[in-house]
Amino acid sequence: MPPLLSVVVPVRNEAGNIAPLVAEIEAACGPLGPFEIIYIDDGSTDGTAGELEALAADRPYLRRLRHATSCGQSAAVRTGVRAARAALVVTLDGDGQNNPAFIPDMLAALEAGGAGAGLVQGQRVGRKDTGFKKLQSRVANAVRRRVLRDGTRDTGCGLKLFRRDVYLALPYFDALHRFMPALVRRDGHEVLLVDVIDRPRFAGVSNYGFFDRLWVGIVDLMGVRWLIVRRKRVPVVEEAASC
Template sequence: MQTDKNQTEQYTFTIIVPVYNEEENIDRLEQSLSNYLPQALYKTCVLFVNDGSTDESGNRIRQVCERHPHFFYLDLDRNGGLSAALKAGFDHCCSKYVGYMDADMQTDVEDFNLLLPGLESHVLVTGIRANRKDSLFKNLQSRIANGFRRMMTGDGVSDTGCPLKVMDTGYARRLPMFKGMHRFLPALILLQEGSVQQVPVRHYPRLAGKSKYHLWNRLTGPFVDCFAYRWMKRRYINYRVVTTNL
């Protein structure tokens, strides 16, 4: 885990944006994020995590960060998937709060202002995509996956796949990380005895780029991961130090 302080310490809220081959969306991301920062509820910065993109995403991200003093980036040496990109972002975040959004522009960055007030009483606040604009087949896959996950984890979250979440950074950095972890963020927060709130957010159709999800990683992978979570849940350790002379 990264422990050194960095420029994100100067902010209260950091937005992590994992990016993998989304060059067609970078310009829209730049405009949307730069418009949001002045109206954010807290002093906010953006941390792009380039997850080993093979297109021009990395170059475009660096150019964007040169134009905006509150934008930062990490370049990963290879594509590790969304959970790896989130772990890198969490490990390098030093602000009090951290959130993330996908680079596909299917959610609205302004809706972070709907989620952030919940952090006064909850550890994690997650969006629920209202009136989803995905295909019927994709929505069906998500409903099946979400239903099975809720049964296996008991997290009570109706849309864990919503790519708009905010949380306490201390909890985020203590998350037990594994591939597919992003689907279990609420359940993993509950393992730390933290509380979770759900808030409806807007959802839009994808206008550019290609989805990185298909039948295998939306259904079969999460099915296997649920059993891994159940194993972890029975063995997870929580402790609190009452006093010390360190």
């Protein structure tokens, strides 16, 4: 039987963070039913691959995929979702800032939302980033909400739970993971929100910087706005009964 949940974790150079996060995922998902953990090593050059290999030796539910060269977080997430065997997928960042303990709450929210619910978006509370990073996040989120009207205050949180088929139907582009609420709503699905407590990363330093994403983020925002405007209505498909 396929697992109930596929937990997808994109990582690049996260040696030292692998084992503690896997232990937390096991503790959170074990009581829920069968699950799998899919790590996507996005071209790491440190000891990430070795740590994953050691952990997978006695964990048949831990799967390892690798990009030969770094392709970015959205590409890694897509690789993991396409490989997932469960109908429901959870994503979270590999640095430990996203606490897997909130996964049961997110699953309960999706189940309570019924068939119309497509995505449960985590919203961080008590951000542990630097003051500058929190300021840039507030500004970026304010602009995004005003342009896209997606009803979400924090799309940058990596902790998301969604239906696999809903994700695979979205138009793919780099940074898709940051615009999922707007695009899931565009396709006629409900987006549910769950507050999650943010934590400092376990070890290491962030792989992302402000100026790495500033101009690309503006272009992406305008592109997503265009996709929303050009979607006039969501088709409701009914199969005709046989005579």
